[in-house]
Amino acid sequence: MKIFLHTLKTLPFLTVLFIILGGCSLRIGNYPLLPALFLIPIYYWLIFRPDWLPLWSLFGIGIFYDALMGSELGFSSLLLVLSGLIGYYIRPILSSQHFFLIWGIFCCYSLCYLMIYGLLFSGGWALLFSWAYGIVLYPLVAWSLSHLHLRLQSYV
Amino acid sequence: MSFFIRHKKSAALKPKANPYPSRSPRWRYRLGFTLIAIGLLGGILRLHKPFYDGIEQRLFEGTAWIQAGFIHPFQETRALLKNTHVFMHLREEYERLSQENEKLKWQLQTLGALHHENGILRQHLHIPIVEQCGHLTAKILSSPYDGLHHFFLIASGDKDGIEKEQPVIVKEGVVGRLEKVGAHVSRVLLLNDSNSRIPVITSTSQQKAILAGDGTFLPTLVYVGDVRKIQQGEQVLTSGMGGIFPAGLPVGIVDEITNNKIRVRPYVPFKSIEWVHILRLHPEGFREELNAALRAE
Structure with a gap:
């Protein structure tokens, strides 16, 4: 059972990688789902299980994303580690009873992330649409993650 | 799935935000140290271009390999569905390809003459003929x-x-x-x-x-x-x-x-x-x- 628990701790890392790999070729209309889509699991885990998504994990995810997308290595890592820092201060004011508050803060967080990301890449409308898709898809992805997380956790 | 899950509590499962007290100086110290380390290491590596390029190349190969492995089953499924569709319309496809083949044969004949003419012009202009x-x-x-x-x-x-x-x-x-x-x-x-x-x-x-x-x-x-x-x-x-x-x-x-x-x-x-x-x-x-x-x- 201990092995299963340790395996469970890699769940955030694996879900983020899964969403990056799956979302890489996905688009709605002419606009991308990434990078806003992969911010959803990161935000979720940073809020609900930050101990399962440590800094090295965020750093690794950032490097993986940059290497896959061909962008400057380390840029996403830096943004994600900063997200970890912000999550650390935001977490105390959140409560699981107020889903709309969590969703609203995700909107602000993803907007800030994409604005900084947009400084490096000339995304324009594509980034704005990605942000909108991220907001719309947040409840669905967060709901799936919460079921996966809590059911597996309850099993352990 | 239900046989796999063992609920400890009968209450509805809800994620609990902030289950861990986290305002510890140790955490802050660790984060600050990590940020400084990333900045320093990243800056040094970025300035040393051959080293950076080598790392970038290896990371690209690794991530691309993972991506290829991840996408492979989806692509195979798509190909299978497409093949089924092609198989159902085999006769029409055969006729279309036969027509296309005839057209290409005709174009090839025309291109042969042009290729010959091109060779003569190159000779006159003293342009070396490189390998095609x-x-x-x-x-x-x-x-x-x-x-x-x-x-x-x-x-x-x-x-x-x-x-x-x-x-x-x-x-x-x-x-x-x-x-x-x-x-x-x-x-x-x-x-x-x-x-x-x-x-x-x-x-x-x-x-x-x-x-x-x-x-x-x-x-x-x-x-x-x-x-x-x-x-x-x-x-x-x-x-x-x-x-x-x-x-x-x-x-x-x-x-x-x-x-x-x-x-x-x-x-x-x-x-x-x-x-x-x-x-x-x-x-x-x-x-x-x-x-x-x-x-x-």
Whole structure:
């Protein structure tokens, strides 16, 4: 059972990688789902299980994303580690009873992330649409993650 | 699934925000240290270009390999469905291919005469005849063509004998060039990426220019000889300068001219292509031919 628990701790890392790999070729209309889509699991885990998504994990995810997308290595890592820092201060004011508050803060967080990301890449409308898709898809992805997380956790 | 889950509590399962007290100085110290370490290490590595390039190449190969492995089952399923559809319409497909084959045979005969004529003209102009370039057909693994990312991952690499900077085309025209080449997977930089620059020439007004991608779906023409001579709807071809793309490959059509800014609509339907051709040009021979042609001019 201990092995299963340790395996469970890699769940955030694996879900983020899964969403990056799956979302890489996905688009709605002419606009991308990434990078806003992969911010959803990161935000979720940073809020609900930050101990399962440590800094090295965020750093690794950032490097993986940059290497896959061909962008400057380390840029996403830096943004994600900063997200970890912000999550650390935001977490105390959140409560699981107020889903709309969590969703609203995700909107602000993803907007800030994409604005900084947009400084490096000339995304324009594509980034704005990605942000909108991220907001719309947040409840669905967060709901799936919460079921996966809590059911597996309850099993352990 | 229910037999697998063992609920400890009968209450509804809800994630609990902030279950851990986290305002500890140790955590802050660790984060600060990590940020400084990332900054220092990243800065040093970035300045040392050969080392950075090596790391970037290895990471690209690793991530591309994972991506290829992840996408493979989906692609196989898609291929299976497509094959089923083809099998159901086998007769129509056979007739279509027979007709196409006849057309191609006829074109080949015409091209034979042109090839002969070209050889004679080259002899008269003293242009050396270089080895004809071959091509390799490769399958596209992933194509995040979405206004933000402009590249394709293709299932060919070093093992197939392709090299960096080789041109990538489809039957409609130029797609881009090889940006990174791994062992089995490579990345194609599309012509509308902001890092892409292709020397081109307009078909009617004969104006040389550079086709510069700017991250939008319509790349622009820059360094144009005379902007006023260019007409809307004019064809844009590769000029053969620069030593990467051979001359005469179709690129696109002049779509709009506003405030001396010329936008080109590429011929290639980036969203729907599944295969690409990589031209195996020999850069040395190509440059030699180009220089000889320029001297002859």
